[in-house]
Amino acid sequence: MNRIDDWLDWLPSPSQHLLVVTFALLVYVLTSRAKREQRAPSTAIAWVMGLALMPYVILPMYLLFGQRKLRPAGSPRPPRANPAGHWAADLVESFGLAPPGPCAVRFHSDGAAARDALFEVVEGARVRLDICTFIIGDDALGHDVINRLARRARDGVKVRVLLDGFGALSLPRSHFDTLRDAGAEIAVFRPIFSLRRTGPRNLRNHRKFTIADDQWLWSGGRNLAGEYFTGNDDHPVPWRDLSFDLQGSVAAAAARQFDHDWSSVRGRKPREVAAGDVHVEGEFAQLLPSGPDQTEDTAQALLIDACFRAEHRVLAITPYFVPGDGLRDALRLAARRGVQVTIAIPAQSNHRLADFVRARAMRDLTRAGVIFRMLPFMAHAKAVVVDDDLALCGSINLDMRSLLINHEAAVVFYGHSQVDWLAQWIETTASAGDTYRARQPGLIRDVAEGLLLTIAFQL
Numbered sequence: 001m002n003r004i005d006d007w008l009d010w011l012p013s014p015s016q017h018l019l020v021v022t023f024a025l026l027v028y029v030l031t032s033r034a035k036r037e038q039r040a041p042s043t044a045i046a047w048v049m050g051l052a053l054m055p056y057v058i059l060p061m062y063l064l065f066g067q068r069k070l071r072p073a074g075s076p077r078p079p080r081a082n083p084a085g086h087w088a089a090d091l092v093e094s095f096g097l098a099p100p101g102p103c104a105v106r107f108h109s110d111g112a113a114a115r116d117a118l119f120e121v122v123e124g125a126r127v128r129l130d131i132c133t134f135i136i137g138d139d140a141l142g143h144d145v146i147n148r149l150a151r152r153a154r155d156g157v158k159v160r161v162l163l164d165g166f167g168a169l170s171l172p173r174s175h176f177d178t179l180r181d182a183g184a185e186i187a188v189f190r191p192i193f194s195l196r197r198t199g200p201r202n203l204r205n206h207r208k209f210t211i212a213d214d215q216w217l218w219s220g221g222r223n224l225a226g227e228y229f230t231g232n233d234d235h236p237v238p239w240r241d242l243s244f245d246l247q248g249s250v251a252a253a254a255a256r257q258f259d260h261d262w263s264s265v266r267g268r269k270p271r272e273v274a275a276g277d278v279h280v281e282g283e284f285a286q287l288l289p290s291g292p293d294q295t296e297d298t299a300q301a302l303l304i305d306a307c308f309r310a311e312h313r314v315l316a317i318t319p320y321f322v323p324g325d326g327l328r329d330a331l332r333l334a335a336r337r338g339v340q341v342t343i344a345i346p347a348q349s350n351h352r353l354a355d356f357v358r359a360r361a362m363r364d365l366t367r368a369g370v371i372f373r374m375l376p377f378m379a380h381a382k383a384v385v386v387d388d389d390l391a392l393c394g395s396i397n398l399d400m401r402s403l404l405i406n407h408e409a410a411v412v413f414y415g416h417s418q419v420d421w422l423a424q425w426i427e428t429t430a431s432a433g434d435t436y437r438a439r440q441p442g443l444i445r446d447v448a449e450g451l452l453l454t455i456a457f458q459l
Contacts, residue, residue, distance in 0.1 A: 085099075085100070086100075086284075086389065086390070086414055087305075087309065088286075088302060088305070088306065088390055088412060088414070089284075089286060089412075089414065091301070091302060091305060092286055092288055092298065092302065092412065095294065095295060095296050095298050095301075096295060097253075097286075097287065097288065097289065097298070098249065098250075098252075098253040098256075098286065098287055099286065100249075100284040100285060100286035100412070100414060101248055101249030101250065101284060101285070101286075102248055102249070102280055102281065102282045102283065102284055103246045103247065103248030103249065103250050103251075103280060103282045103283070103284070103285040104246060104247045104248060104280040104281065104282040105244055105245075105246040105282060105283075105285065105413070105415075105418055106244060106245050106246070107242070107243075107244045107418075107421050107422070107425070108220070108242070108243045108244060108245075109425075111222075111228065111229035111230045111231075111238045111241065112229070112230055114220070114222060114228075114229055114241070114243045115141070115229045115230065117218060117243070117245045118145075118210060118218050118224075118243075118245075119148065120245075121210050121211075121212050121216050121217075121218040121245055122145075122148050122149065122152060122210065122212070123148070123152075124212050124213075124216060125152060125157050125212035125213055125216075126157070126212075126213055127157065127158065127213050128157065128158045128160075128211075128212070128213050128214065129149070129152055129157050129158070129159045129160070129210075129211070129212055129213075130160050130162075130209065130210070130211045130255065130258045130259075130262075131149065131159075131160070131161045131162065131209065131210050131211075131224075132162040132205065132207050132208065132209040132210075132258055132261065133161075133162075133163065133164075133167070133208055133209075133210075133223055133224050134163075134164045134166075134167040134204070134205070134206050134208065134223050134395075135164075135167040135170065135171075135223035135224065135225050136163065136167075136171055136175060136223075136224045136225065137223070137224060137225025137226055137227075137232065138170065138171070138172050138175075139225060139226040139232040139233065139234075140226060140232060141224065141225060141226040141229055141230070141232065142175070142224060142225055142226070145224050146175050146178050146179060147178070149161065149179060149182075149184055150178050150179055150181070150182035150184060151182070153179070153182040153183045153184040154182050154183065158185075159179070159182075159183075159184035159185065160184070160185045160186075160187070160262060161179060161184060161185070161186045161187070162186075162187050162188075162189060162205070162258065162261060162262055162265065163186065163187070163188050163189065164188075164189050164190070164204050164205045164206065165188050165189055165190040165191040165192045165204070166192060166204055167223075168188045168191070169192065187262060187265040187266055188265070189204075189205040189261065189265055189407075190203060190204070190205070190265075203291075203292050203405060203406070203407065204405075204406050204407065205261060205406070205407040206395050206402065206406040206407060206408050207257070207258075207261070207289070207395055207407055207408060207409040208220060208221065208222065208223065208243075208394075208395050208409070209254050209257075209258050209409070211251060211254055211255050211258060214251065214252050214255035214273050214274070215247060215251050215252065216245065216246075216247050216251055217245060217246050217247075217250060217251035217254045217255075218243065218244075218245040219243065219244065219245070219254065219394060219395075219409070219411065220241070220242050220243025220244055220393060220394060220395070221241050221242050221243065221380055221381050221382045221393075221394065221395055222241045222242075222243045222380070226238070227239050228241050228380060229241075237377070239377070239378045239379065239380045240375070240377060240378070240379040240380065240381055240429060241379070241380040241381050242317075242381035242382065242383055242393055242422075242425070244393065244411070246282075246285065246411070247280050248280045248282060248285070250285050250286065250287050250411055252273055252274070253286075253287035254287055254409070255273045256270070256273040257287065257289050257409065259271055259273060260293070261293075261407070264293070282415070283413070283414060283415020283416070283417060283418055284414045284415060285411050285412060285413050285414065285415070285418070286411065286412045286414070287409065287411055287412075288302065288392070288394070288409065288410045288411065288412050289407075289408070289409045290396060290403070290406075290407075290408045290409065290410070291405075291406055291407035291408055292405070292407065293407060297403065297404055299392075299396050299403055299408060299410065300324070300326065300327060300403040300404065302392070302412070303327055303330070303384065303392070303398075303403075304326050304327055304330040306384070306386040306390060307327070307330035307331055307333070307334045307339075307386075308330055308333070308334070309386070310334050310339045310386050310387055311339065311387055312339060312340060312387060313339060313340040313341075313342075313385070313386070313387060313423075314331070314334055314339055314340070314341045314342070314384070314385070314386055315342050315343075315384070315385040315423055315426045315427065315430075316342070316343045316344070316383065316384045316385070316398060316426070317343070317344040317345070317379060317381045317382070317383050317426050317429060317430070318343070318344075318345055318381075318382055318397050318398040318399075319345065319346060319349050319350075319351075319378070319379055319380050319381075319382070319397060320345075320349060320351060320354040320358070320397045320398070320399045320402070321343065321345050321354075321358045321361065321362065321372075321398050321399065322354060322357055322358050322361065322398075322399035322400055322401075322453070323361055323398055323399065323400070323403075324400050324403065324404065327398070327403070328361050328364065328365065331365055331368075331370055332364065332365055332368040332370065333368075335365065335368045335369035335370045336368050336369065340371075341365075341369070341370045341371065342370075342371045342372075342373065342426075342427075342430060343370065343371070343372050343373070343398075344372075344373040344375055344379065344426060344429055344430035344433060345358070345372060345373075345374065345375065345379070346374070346375045346377065346378050346379050347374040347375060347376060347433070347434075348378075349378060350378060353452065354399065356448075356449070356452065357449050357452045357453050359438075359441065359449065360441075360446075360449045360450075360453065362436060362438065363438040363439075363440075363441075366436060366437075366438040367438065371435060371436075372435070372436035373430040373431075373432075373433035373434070373435060373436070374433045374434050374435075374436050375429065375430070375432060375433040376432060376433065376434075377432070379429065381429070382394060382395060382396050382397055382398075382410070383422050383425075383426060384398075385419055385422050385423045385426060388416060388419055388420075389414060389416065389419060390412070390413075390414065390419065391412070391413040391418060391419040391422045391423070392410050392411075392412055392413070393410060393411060393413065393422060394408065394409050394410025394411055395408050395409055395410065396408045396409075396410050
């Protein structure tokens, strides 16, 4: 009995508990106001309820994971007025991002073509080679990438590798040693267990860049592991994915973004990246970085605006589909206006939790006329096509974490040949899937979906 009494003595009194709750809520209000955080109502309710009911647990979680933007919002430049451009280009430029420019683009039809193009960019570097990726696999392809980068570093090329803190956990220590011994530099973005780093630990860098000499960019949805290319021991059948390489002003914009990310990790001032002297013939494209380091939620804003402007089609492919209320409403209203909205997703992805919670949005959108094609294989590609003059391809999934929390990047394509290629690729891939048919959920599933959407995908 005495032990129970001693344990109860540790519990705070009601007045002390009320003081802790008040302090926790005050921290939430002040940090949200000071940083001008814009959260979805469900996110705000989840944090406030958690702080009120379990402040001793939720307050540390909020301090670690609650911040979404890394810098205060600035005043974006006004859109171009003269000469008039594509509405999407004007919108992206209004965020303070680089304007579109002509680019020579090659899309990779399969994993073998993507691998060959990646190695061509790596071997083509003469002065500088920058790589940003979420994962480098501990498999044959990952080892090949590491060995090639090490060899280029020994050749005198300045090689820098930026790995995400979560993705770096699976990278063998020997990979780091091989690169460093060859003279390459490695930086880890927000290491999970580092005590020297402050700020939110759930802000992941999901961008995928391989850049040669600030002029040649390889990018898309592929991480540098076998399953994204031609397969490996764990995944003999490779995932369906998309990537591309290009030369032009977009490559220089990607180099500037990489240097900004690199400098944020190393605590240095970003270097100046010139537009470059490469003159290319090609259709226009534009880099679209998205994430906590941007003033606006750039990708989500572009996608919502595109849905409202769409006249006859919206095609998309994504491995995970958990959109926020804004994007879901935009897709639903586009379908109700008679726009063909087709979204291809794997029937079973590599994230079962995402597969479980996506059903709520899919049921709502299916009733409005959105067509979901359930693919019988794992598709990791991320692309959206709107009408005949706009397409988006890169690392951005159509889920809340990717659109609102992760550091992501895509390229916006404006040329008809670029848009047509991506549209045909999505349509061909989608044709392999069956049409999704919504079913009314039971009470337990409905409640579970709501709880997971409110908590798990909002941190």
